[in-house]
Amino acid sequence: MSDPRSETTRQARARRGRNLAIAVALFAFVAVVFVVTLLKLSGHVLAFAPAQ
Amino acid sequence: MTNRTASTAAVASSAPEAARWQDYFQLLKPRVMSLVVFTAVTGLVCAPAPAGRSPLNPGLAAVALLCIAVGAGAAGAFNMWYEADIDALMRRTRHRPLPLGRVQPSDALALSVLLGLFSTMLLGLAANWLAAALLAFTIAFYALVYTVWLKRRTAQNIVIGGLAGALPPLVGWTAASGSLALAPLILVAIIFLWTPPHFWALSLVTREDYARAGVPMLPVVSGEAATRRRILAYALVMAPTGLAPAFMGLGGWPYLVIAAAAGAGFVALAARLAGASSAEIAAKRAKGLFAFSIAYLFLLFAALLIEHLAGVAPLTAPR
Numbered sequence: 059m060s061d062p063r064s065e066t067t068r069q070a071r072a073r074r075g076r077n078l079a080i081a082v083a084l085f086a087f088v089a090v091v092f093v094v095t096l097l098k099l100s101g102h103v104l105a106f107a108p109a110q
Numbered sequence: 111m112t113n114r115t116a117s118t119a120a121v122a123s124s125a126p127e128a129a130r131w132q133d134y135f136q137l138l139k140p141r142v143m144s145l146v147v148f149t150a151v152t153g154l155v156c157a158p159a160p161a162g163r164s165p166l167n168p169g170l171a172a173v174a175l176l177c178i179a180v181g182a183g184a185a186g187a188f189n190m191w192y193e194a195d196i197d198a199l200m201r202r203t204r205h206r207p208l209p210l211g212r213v214q215p216s217d218a219l220a221l222s223v224l225l226g227l228f229s230t231m232l233l234g235l236a237a238n239w240l241a242a243a244l245l246a247f248t249i250a251f252y253a254l255v256y257t258v259w260l261k262r263r264t265a266q267n268i269v270i271g272g273l274a275g276a277l278p279p280l281v282g283w284t285a286a287s288g289s290l291a292l293a294p295l296i297l298v299a300i301i302f303l304w305t306p307p308h309f310w311a312l313s314l315v316t317r318e319d320y321a322r323a324g325v326p327m328l329p330v331v332s333g334e335a336a337t338r339r340r341i342l343a344y345a346l347v348m349a350p351t352g353l354a355p356a357f358m359g360l361g362g363w364p365y366l367v368i369a370a371a372a373g374a375g376f377v378a379l380a381a382r383l384a385g386a387s388s389a390e391i392a393a394k395r396a397k398g399l400f401a402f403s404i405a406y407l408f409l410l411f412a413a414l415l416i417e418h419l420a421g422v423a424p425l426t427a428p429r
Contacts, residue, residue: 072128079131087228090173094236097169 129217133207137190137218138183138225145407146182146278149301151175152411153282153294155418156360158428160288170236174285177233178278181245184226185252185274191218192257196323202316222253237285244284248277262324265331272305273298279411293428296354300410303348307341307380308403314338314396334392338384341399345380349373352410359428365413366425372406 065073154175159165166174190197190208198209207213226249234242256271276298283294313320313327314337320327329337352373356366379399386392417424 069128072130075131076129076134079134090176090232091235093169094173094232097167098235 129212133212137187139186147179150178150278150282152415153279154286157283157286166286173236177229181229185249187222188253189257199323200319238288241285244281265328268309276301307344311396311400342380342384345377356425359424362422368413
C-alpha cells in the first residue's frame with residue numbers, strides 16, 4: 059500500500075512550477091527595486107550636477 | 111462563521127488538484143489588468159511633465175505601469191477570495207481557481223495583501239506618493255466598497271463600484287505629472303459612465319446566474335425592460351461625455367470624429383436593445399452591445415494615445 063502523503067507526479071510538477079514562479083517573482087522584484095534606485099539616483103545626480 | 115465564509119471553506123476543502131502558478135496568475139484577473147494598463151498608459155502619456163522638472167524617465171514610467179497592473183491584480187485576487195462562494199454558483203465563474211479548490215482561500219488573501227502593499231510602495235518610490243495614495247485608494251475601493259459592501263446589497267453596486275475601474279487613467283496621469291488636474295477627471299468620467307451599460311448588457315445575458323447566486327444586479331432586481339431603458343439612459347449621457355477630451359486640451363480632430371462616431375454607434379445599439387420585442391432578440395442585442403462597448407472604450411483611449419504619441423495638436427489648450 060502506497061503512502062497517502064507521497065506526491066503524485068502531477069503534484070510534484072505543480073510544486074516545482076510554483077517554486078520556480080516564486081523565484082522568478084522575487085528576482086524580478088529585486089531587479090525592479092535595483093533599477094528604480096539607479097534611475098532615481100541618476101536623476102538626482104543630474105539635478106545637482108554643476109552647470110557647464 | 112458567516113454563511114459566506116462557511117461556503118467558501120466548503121468549496122476549498124475538497125482541494126482536488128495541486129495549484130499551478132497559472133492558477134495564482136488567474137486570481138489577478140489578467141483581462142481586467144490589461145484594460146487597467148491600457149487606460150493607465152493613456153493617462154500617463156497624455157500627462158504633462160511636472161512643473162519645472164523633466165518628464166518621468168521611461169524606465170520609471172514602465173515600473174509605474176507595472177505597479178498599477180499589479181495593484182489591479184491585488185484587488186482582483188481579493189475579489190476572488192471574497193466571492194468564492196458565489197463564483198461557485200455561477201456558470202461564468204465556477205471554473206476559477208478558488209471554486210475549483212485548486213488554491214486555498216488563505217493563499218489568495220495573502221497574495222492579494224502582499225501584492226497590494228508592494229505595488230503601492232513601489233509606485234511611491236518609482237513615481238510619487240500622490241500616485242501611490244491614489245492606487246491604494248483604488249484597490250481599497252474595489253475590495254472594500256464594491257466587493258464587500260455593495261456587490262451583494264444593492265443594484266447600484268456596479269454604478270458606484272465602477273469608480274475603482276475608472277481611476278487608473280488618473281493614477282497614470284498623477285504618476286507622470288505629480289499632480290491632479292481637470293483633464294484626467296474627464297477620462298475617469300468616461301469610464302465611470304461606460305461601466306454600468308457595459309456590465310448591465312452582460313448581466314442581461316447572465317441574469318439567471320446572478321439570480322441563483324443572490325447578487326442583486328439590475329436585471330434581477332428591476333427586470334430586463336427597466337435595465338434596457340437604464341442602459342439607453344447611460345449611453346445618452348456617456349456619448350457626449352466621450353467628446354469632452356477634445357474640448358479640454360486632450361484630443362484633436364481625429365479623436366473628436368472617432369468619439370462622435372463610436373458614441374453614436376453606442377447609442378444606436380442601446381436604443382435597439384431598449385426596443386427589443388422579445389427576450390431572445392434582447393439577449394442577442396445585449397451580447398452585441400457588450401462586445402461593442404469594449405471596442406468603444408478601446409477606440410477612444412487608443413485615439414488619445416496615438417494622437418499624443420504622433421504629436422497631433424489638441425483642439426483646445428490643455429486645462
